[in-house]
Amino acid sequence: MLRSYVILAWRILGRRPFFTFVSLFGISLTLVVLMLATAFLDHAFGARAPEVNTDRMLGVFQIELIGEQSQYRGEAGYSVLAPLRDIDLAEEVSVGTVPRAAVTFVDGQKVSLAMRWVDGEFFRVFQYEFLEGGPFTDQDDAEARPVAVINHETRRRVFGDEEAIDGSIEIDGRTFRVVGVVENVPAFRPASFADVWVPISTSKTDAYLEGLYGSFQGFFVAPNRDRMPALREEILTRLAEVDVSTEEDYDRLHANVETTFDALARELLSVPSEGGSSPGMAMRWLILGLALLFMALPSLNLINLNMSRILERASEIGVRKSFGASSRTLVTQFVIENILLTLIGGVVGLVLATLALHLVSGTALVSYAELGLNPTIFTWGILITLAFGLLSGAYPAWRMSRLHPRQALAESGS
Amino acid sequence: MIRLEHVSKVYRTDRIETQALDAVNLTIADGEMVSVMGPSGCGKSTLLSIMGLLDEPSDGRVTLDGRTIERYDDRQLAQLRNRTLGFVFQSFHLIPDLSVLDNVEIPLLYRRMPARERRQAATAALERGGLASRLHHFPAQLSGGQQQRVAIARAIVGEPKVLLADEPTGNLDSHMGDEVMSILEALNADGTTVVMVTHDPRMAERTERTLRLFDGRQVH
Numbered sequence: 001m002l003r004s005y006v007i008l009a010w011r012i013l014g015r016r017p018f019f020t021f022v023s024l025f026g027i028s029l030t031l032v033v034l035m036l037a038t039a040f041l042d043h044a045f046g047a048r049a050p051e052v053n054t055d056r057m058l059g060v061f062q063i064e065l066i067g068e069q070s071q072y073r074g075e076a077g078y079s080v081l082a083p084l085r086d087i088d089l090a091e092e093v094s095v096g097t098v099p100r101a102a103v104t105f106v107d108g109q110k111v112s113l114a115m116r117w118v119d120g121e122f123f124r125v126f127q128y129e130f131l132e133g134g135p136f137t138d139q140d141d142a143e144a145r146p147v148a149v150i151n152h153e154t155r156r157r158v159f160g161d162e163e164a165i166d167g168s169i170e171i172d173g174r175t176f177r178v179v180g181v182v183e184n185v186p187a188f189r190p191a192s193f194a195d196v197w198v199p200i201s202t203s204k205t206d207a208y209l210e211g212l213y214g215s216f217q218g219f220f221v222a223p224n225r226d227r228m229p230a231l232r233e234e235i236l237t238r239l240a241e242v243d244v245s246t247e248e249d250y251d252r253l254h255a256n257v258e259t260t261f262d263a264l265a266r267e268l269l270s271v272p273s274e275g276g277s278s279p280g281m282a283m284r285w286l287i288l289g290l291a292l293l294f295m296a297l298p299s300l301n302l303i304n305l306n307m308s309r310i311l312e313r314a315s316e317i318g319v320r321k322s323f324g325a326s327s328r329t330l331v332t333q334f335v336i337e338n339i340l341l342t343l344i345g346g347v348v349g350l351v352l353a354t355l356a357l358h359l360v361s362g363t364a365l366v367s368y369a370e371l372g373l374n375p376t377i378f379t380w381g382i383l384i385t386l387a388f389g390l391l392s393g394a395y396p397a398w399r400m401s402r403l404h405p406r407q408a409l410a411e412s413g414s
Numbered sequence: 415m416i417r418l419e420h421v422s423k424v425y426r427t428d429r430i431e432t433q434a435l436d437a438v439n440l441t442i443a444d445g446e447m448v449s450v451m452g453p454s455g456c457g458k459s460t461l462l463s464i465m466g467l468l469d470e471p472s473d474g475r476v477t478l479d480g481r482t483i484e485r486y487d488d489r490q491l492a493q494l495r496n497r498t499l500g501f502v503f504q505s506f507h508l509i510p511d512l513s514v515l516d517n518v519e520i521p522l523l524y525r526r527m528p529a530r531e532r533r534q535a536a537t538a539a540l541e542r543g544g545l546a547s548r549l550h551h552f553p554a555q556l557s558g559g560q561q562q563r564v565a566i567a568r569a570i571v572g573e574p575k576v577l578l579a580d581e582p583t584g585n586l587d588s589h590m591g592d593e594v595m596s597i598l599e600a601l602n603a604d605g606t607t608v609v610m611v612t613h614d615p616r617m618a619e620r621t622e623r624t625l626r627l628f629d630g631r632q633v634h
Contacts, residue, residue: 001523004516011511319507322468323568324496324524326489405468409507 002336009337012309013344019305020341026298027345027388028352031381034291035353036360038380041287044188045261046376050126051192053221054260057125058232059191060084060218060239061263065250072250077214078200080253084218084238085121089231092221094121099194100215104171106158113154113195115171117203123149125219126192131155133165133180136199140179144201148176154195155181171196174204191219191260212247220257232257295388302392306338310400317400318408327401334400338393339386346385353381416442416465416576416609421474423460423630434460436630437474442609444575447602449618450611452627458611459580461627465609466499466578467491479575496524500569500606504581506561508553514540514564515549521572539567543597559590566597570606577601579610583617595620 013020047054060081065072081095096118104111116122123135128149136147148169155164155178167178176198185193200208208214222231235257244253256266258280265271265283310317320330423435434457442448442465450458463469464476467483476483479498486494500521508517518536527535540549543563553561562582569577579598583591595617602608610621618624626633 001526003529004519004523007516008509008511015511315507316509319501319509320520321492322466322495322499322501323521323572324492326492328489329492329524406463409468409503 005333005336006340008333009340012337013341016309019309023302023305023341024345024348026301027342027385028349030295030298030388031346031349031384032353032356034294034384035349035381036356037291038376038384039353039357040188042376043186044264049183050128050185051189051260052127053125056222056225056228057259058220058222058228058235058257059260059263060220060235060255060257061191061260062217063213063239063253063255065212065244065247066252066254067250070249072213074213075215075217076255077211078208078216079210080212080239080242081216081218084220084235087220087231087234087238089222089227089234090220091223092121092125092219094125094219095119095216096122096197096200096219097215098190098217102171102196104158104169111154111157113171114193115196115198116194117200117208118197119200122197122219125221128182128185128192131181131183133178136179136197141199141201144199146174146176146202147179147199149180149182149197150178151182151184151195153184169196171198172204174202176202190264191217212242212244212250212253291384295384295391299388299392302338303395306334306392306396307399310334310396313400314403314408317403318405321403321405321408330401331394331397334397335390335393338397339389342385342389342392345388346382349385350378350381415444415477415479416440416607417475417477418461418464418471419475419477421464421471421476423457423464423469424472433630435464435471438627438630438632440625440632442607444607445602445605446623447599447608447621448610449621449624450609450627451613451615451618451624454613456627457630458627460630462578462580462609462611465576466501467495492524496521496572498575500572500574500577502562502565502569502577502579502582504584506553506558506565506585508561508564508568510553513550513552514545514556517553517564518568518571520568525572535571536567539571540564542570543567557590558586559593562586562590562594563597566594566601570601574606576607576609579608581611581613583612583614591617 045054060076062074063076063080075098078095085093085095087093096116099114099116102113102115104113119141120136120138128135131152135149136145140147148171150158150164150169158169159167164178164181168175169178187193220231220235222228236255239253239255242253244250256263258266261283262278262280265279269279269282269286271279271282317330418438418440421435421438422433425432425434438461450461452458460469464471467478478494481494483491515533515536518539519532522532522535537546537549540546543566545560545563545567548556548560553564556564566582577598582598583594586594591614598608598610599620610617612618
């Protein structure tokens with residue numbers, strides 16, 4: 001029976017080339033946009049190097065200092081986060097700055113860089129793919145050795161075809177020895193993105209050691225997901241013990257201890273720092289809602305097209321019912337036809353999405369974005385296509401199956 | 415056997431109520447060949463639809479093959495139509511996107527018969543109607559008479575006990591009409607009960623019995 005449905009669906013698609021074109025265009029265009037969005041989300045939030053621990057990692061990305069007259073919201077000072085390194089519940093703890101603008105010169109040409117000052121544990125929290133050499137260590141940080149890890153793009157721009165390991169790179173007037181080269185990390189991975197990483201202790205001055213605010217973030221890896229709530233509680237307890245009396249304008253410190261996804265969601269959705277709601281969950285619902293809305297519009301259009309197409313087939317509906325098709329059988333037939341149509345649209349969409357991803361990766365739209373089809377995106381593409389087929393096929397099929405056989409035959413001119 | 419007891423049918427819209435059938439009582443025995451005649455709008459097609467379980471009576475009782483059709487759900491009605499009844503329509507109602515063979519296979523699809531057996535049965539039904547050379551043609555490639563013969567092949571491929579034909583010769587010239595009528599007679603001779611709605615007294619004369627309707631009522 002399935003073979004018969006597929007053959008019939010194929011012939012009907014060929015019989016109505018304009019309808020088929022409009023349907024396929026809508027489906028494939030929608031799929032291209034959704035797959036681009038999926039690729040971006042996967043690239044930004046998926047568990048991939050260097051952020052392989054995201055599902056069990058918590059961070060203190062920003063703090064709030066609250067006083068009667070003043071309020072500060074931003075990254076923490078080193079002195080707030082450094083004492084948290086001895087938290088036993090965490091498998092790894094790292095402290096580092098957010099990326100800051102820096103410059104180097106190559107053959108007299110200025111090269112802008114994003115630079116992070118991090119401790120040695122940073123490279124255990126974030127599992128960078130080392131193409132050459134390796135990370136610097138806690139010992140390098142403790143002894144303020146001027147060493148640097150650079151990304152592949154910086155290696156290419158600064159060293160070209162020459163050897164990079166043990167080579168020198170002068171940044172903001174200070175010379176560092178390159179100990180490692182890592183794969184580029186896209187800019188929409190705010191926790192791990194940078195061009196250059198150097199030890200915290202190589203800062204020009206010791207001023208970073210003082211004060212409650214600065215440009216530092218803390219990263220904490222739990223042994224497993226189940227331990228994350230306890231770890232969060234422990235970090236919050238320790239943060240509550242921070243002495244804020246050193247800053248006379250403030251009398252209280254508040255911080256959110258959350259995943260990278262929650263932190264980004266909080267920023268994007270402007271969720272108040274002390275709100276009880278989960279910004280990550282809100283973000284997931286928002287993404288799902290937008291995806292459904294985006295799918296709903298062409299689906300409604302397809303429903304309309306399908307309704308008129310099905311009404312043209314009233315005779316067939318009448319005949320099939322007369323000869324023994326139940327309403328359920330007819331719904332199945334029409335949904336299969338629609339899924340076949342959407343699958344063809346899906347294949348076209350997948351091809352177009354691959355081209356679009358390749359094009360986006362080739363532009364400098366997002367630094368170091370290497371978007372491409374992978375099994376996750378492909379699976380999502382197929383699931384989206386099937387959902388699309390069901391969404392746009394089920395209602396017309398149900399309406400059609402309710403047609404009374406006598407009425408269906410009469411409408412088609414018995 | 416088909417039995418209608420006190421069957422009425424009323425069609426209602428917001429403003430109008432139309433009495434299509436009014437207290438019809440009739441019995442059609444197994445193996446009979448019966449024609450139904452009457453002026454346009456007298457309820458002939460409605461009567462055929464009710465006999466064929468394509469429509470429900472507003473009142474009265476329908477018995478088909480010993481079963482009283484009350485409280486049958488959609489699936490049970492579909493199954494009963496598939497096993498017991500065959501339909502021939504005035505405008506053939508062949509599916510234009512399917513080949514002749516695929517059209518004839520339709521009733522067997524709903525019996526979940528294996529593909530090979532379906533092909534064999536459909537081919538045999540078409541051969542019986544003299545269409546062996548047209549198996550892979552599409553309906554649009556056939557004459558009206560040939561299309562009606564395909565429709566008859568589709569109606570009999572499942573070997574139904576009852577064949578219901580709604581003006582089967584209405585869209586055909588007299589030669590083709592005679593041809594189709596001969597096929598129906600042959601089927602009846604083989605034991606199939608045939609109920610045929612017609613406007614043509616010449617065709618009605620060829621049946622064993624004629625039921626006459628006027629304004630939804632049976633007249634004698």
